[in-house]
Amino acid sequence: MPGDQVLVAAAVPGNTGIGLTLVGDFDLTSRPCLEAALENLRDADADLHVDLSGVTFVDVGSLAVLTAACRTLPDGRRMFLHSPSPQVRRAIDFLWPSLGGLEIVMAVGGGT
Amino acid sequence: MTGRCDHPALFYRGWADYLAGTVPFIRDGLAADQRVAVAVPGPNLAVLRSALGGDAGRVHMLDMNEVGRNPGRIIPGVLRAFADEGTDTGRVRIVGEPIWPGRTDVEYPACVQHEALINRAFEGRDVTILCPYHAAELAPEVLADAEATHPVLVDREGVRVSDAFAPEEMVDRYNRPLPPPPGDCATLRFDVDGLAAVRRFVSGHAVAAGLSEWRAGDLAMAVNELATNSVVHGGGAGTVRTWAETGHVVCETADPGWITDPLVGRQPVPPDGVGGRGLLLVNELADLVRMHSAATGTTVRVYVRRG
Numbered sequence: 338m339p340g341d342q343v344l345v346a347a348a349v350p351g352n353t354g355i356g357l358t359l360v361g362d363f364d365l366t367s368r369p370c371l372e373a374a375l376e377n378l379r380d381a382d383a384d385l386h387v388d389l390s391g392v393t394f395v396d397v398g399s400l401a402v403l404t405a406a407c408r409t410l411p412d413g414r415r416m417f418l419h420s421p422s423p424q425v426r427r428a429i430d431f432l433w434p435s436l437g438g439l440e441i442v443m444a445v446g447g448g449t
Numbered sequence: 450m451t452g453r454c455d456h457p458a459l460f461y462r463g464w465a466d467y468l469a470g471t472v473p474f475i476r477d478g479l480a481a482d483q484r485v486a487v488a489v490p491g492p493n494l495a496v497l498r499s500a501l502g503g504d505a506g507r508v509h510m511l512d513m514n515e516v517g518r519n520p521g522r523i524i525p526g527v528l529r530a531f532a533d534e535g536t537d538t539g540r541v542r543i544v545g546e547p548i549w550p551g552r553t554d555v556e557y558p559a560c561v562q563h564e565a566l567i568n569r570a571f572e573g574r575d576v577t578i579l580c581p582y583h584a585a586e587l588a589p590e591v592l593a594d595a596e597a598t599h600p601v602l603v604d605r606e607g608v609r610v611s612d613a614f615a616p617e618e619m620v621d622r623y624n625r626p627l628p629p630p631p632g633d634c635a636t637l638r639f640d641v642d643g644l645a646a647v648r649r650f651v652s653g654h655a656v657a658a659g660l661s662e663w664r665a666g667d668l669a670m671a672v673n674e675l676a677t678n679s680v681v682h683g684g685g686a687g688t689v690r691t692w693a694e695t696g697h698v699v700c701e702t703a704d705p706g707w708i709t710d711p712l713v714g715r716q717p718v719p720p721d722g723v724g725g726r727g728l729l730l731v732n733e734l735a736d737l738v739r740m741h742s743a744a745t746g747t748t749v750r751v752y753v754r755r756g
Contacts, residue, residue, distance in 0.1 A: 364644045365677050394648060396673055397726045408720065424666055431733055432718070432726050 342367040343391075344374045352417070354384035360391035363399040371399055375406040382411050390420035400428060407439050417442050452540075452575035456567055457608070458599035460584035460592065467493065467581060468500050470603060471544050474579055478542035479507055486531045488513045488523075489546035489581065497544075517547055520556065520563040521732040524570050524715040532576050533717065540575040548595070550586040555752075557591075558623040559739055564598035565619040566711060579603075594619065620711050626741050627748055630701065634692035639676055640685060647676045647689050651700055658693040659755050667734045668753050672700050674727035675749050679704035683747060693755070697736070701750040708742040 342361040355378050363371060378385060387403065389395070407416040419442045421429070426441060433439070459470040471487075475497075478485040486509035487497055494512055498505045509531055517523040523545065532541045548560045567578055582595050584604070596602060596613040637643070637650045648669045655665035672689060679687030683706025691700045714728025732738055737752035 362645055362648075364673065365680060366641060366644065394645075394670075394673075396670075396677060397730055398677065401723075401726065404720070424663075424670060428670075428730060432730060433720055436720055 342370065344370060346374065346378065352384075352386045354386055354417075355381050356386045356388065358388040358391065359395075362394040363392060364394065364396045365398060368398055368402060371402050375402065379406070379409065382414065384415050384417060385410065386417045386419060388419045389422070389425065392422070392425070395421075395425050395428075397428065397432065400425070400432065404429070404433050404436055404439065407436060410438060414438070415440055452573050454568065454571035454574050455577040455601065456571070456599055457577075457579055457601040457603050458595045458611075459579055459581045460595075460602065460604040461581055462583075462585040462605070464496060466605060467496070471497060471579065471581065472500050474542065474577075475501065475508060475544065476504065478540075479504055481539075483540050483542055484531070484535050485509070485542045486511065486527075487544045488517060488527050489544060490514045490549045490551070493546060493549075493581070513546055513549075517545075519732060519735050519737050520547055520559040521715060521735075521738045523547055523563055524566065524712075525717050525729055526733060528567070528576075528578065529570070529717055532571070532574065540577060543576065543578045544581065545578050546581045548580075548582060548587070548591065550583055555739065556737055558625060559737065561594050561598060561623045562620055562711065563715075564595070565616040565623075566715060568598075568600070568616045570712060570715065624711075624741060624743070627701070627739055627750055630690050630699075631692050634690045636688060636690050638686065638688050639679070641680045644673060644676055644680070648673050650689065651691060654691045655698050655700075655753070658698045660698055660753060664753055668698065668700055668751065671731040671734045671751050672702060674731050675702040675751070678702075678727055679706065679747075682706050682708075697752040697754055699750060699752050701748055703746060703748045705746045706742075707744055708740070708747055714738075 342363055345358040347356050347358060357374060415438045417440045461467045461470055475485050488511040491512045491514050494510055516527050528543060547563055552560055582592060584592055596611045597615050597619050600611055600614045602609050602611050635654055639647050651672045652665045652669040655668045676689060679702055683704030687702050687704035689702050713725050714732050718725045735751045736754045739750040741748050
């Protein structure tokens with residue numbers, strides 16, 4: 338049903354590091370879940386891979402949560418966003434034009 | 450900041466005036482190694498490009514009809530985008546023509562608010578923004594408004610300080626109740642649990658009215674941000690309405706909140722900043738945004754072109 342979200346912490350195929358897979362619509366109502374999921378992963382000293390290929394909608398607030406998590410990664414660690422929709426990618430490019438440590442990967446499992 | 454923003458209006462009555470008022474301004478900037486941008490309607494851009502000859506390549510040239518079709522986008526997407534780009538600290542010069550005879554009555558109030566807000570948005574920065582007005586074709590009321598939104602006025606007679614300069618009053622004066630929506634428009638009440646329904650409502654009606662899936666998705670994304678603002682800042686709930694007009698699909702949200710900072714959605718937000726990005730994205734996605742916000746509530750209307 339639209340509006341439901343699934344978050345799975347699991348490796349993203351083809352990549353080392355920590356994985357988080359998002360499925361469904363992400364808006365104001367799912368923001369606490371997204372924040373909690375990222376908080377749980379924060380202490381791991383590893384790259385963070387987020388698979389957006391199953392995402393049907395992401396609002397600006399959810400992107401703010403993701404980019405905030407990127408900014409608080411340990412030194413030298415990066416966040417990889419896998420398969421964002423063109424609209425999500427455009428919103429990130431527009432609202433966070435110079436965010437360091439963020440990599441966009443257009444195909445899941447494309448490797449790093 | 451210790452810089453100074455200059456924001457003169459240039460009243461021109463023909464191409465000779467236009468070029469006499471803009472070309473030396475551009476060339477003086479280039480001669481002083483300053484960064485120069487021109488954002489004017491397409492036909493004027495072509496005339497300027499031709500007059501500048503080889504110098505046109507050193508000027509950032511934009512068609513205001515494209516980049517500034519939505520007046521709410523001009524400060525963040527055109528002026529700040531250019532002024533913030535440079536790493537040097539020298540003065541930046543911009544020729545910006547946001548009001549031309551083809552502007553519609555629906556667009557015009559947003560244009561005046563944009564002109565008035567430039568003064569506050571660039572306060573303390575070394576930027577000169579020269580705004581040409583086609584004095585021979587624009588209505589006298591439009592030129593009177595320009596005298597109130599620009600501290601300095603330039604015409605054939607020379608340069609003078611505007612006695613009518615009152616930008617804050619102009620922001621308020623054009624913060625007007627919007628014309629009522631059509632009585633038979635589609636309407637949906639929402640609260641925090643209704644955001645997904647708002648998106649389906651908007652995209653469904655937008656596609657039915659002829660928008661592409663891509664633009665319908667843009668409109669749904671924009672209205673989702675407005676509805677989220679209603680939930681978070683506007684009393685927790687609101688109403689979304691949508692209808693089709695000649696040329697546009699229109700969507701509005703209404704809630705009891707009051708947006709007291711007119712620059713919200715017109716300023717880039719730093720990476721660690723909180724808030725303000727939703728309206729910024731709305732201005733980026735829409736072909737026109739009109740807003741009325743007062744103690745009685747806030748209505749934001751988003752227009753997306755059909756076809």
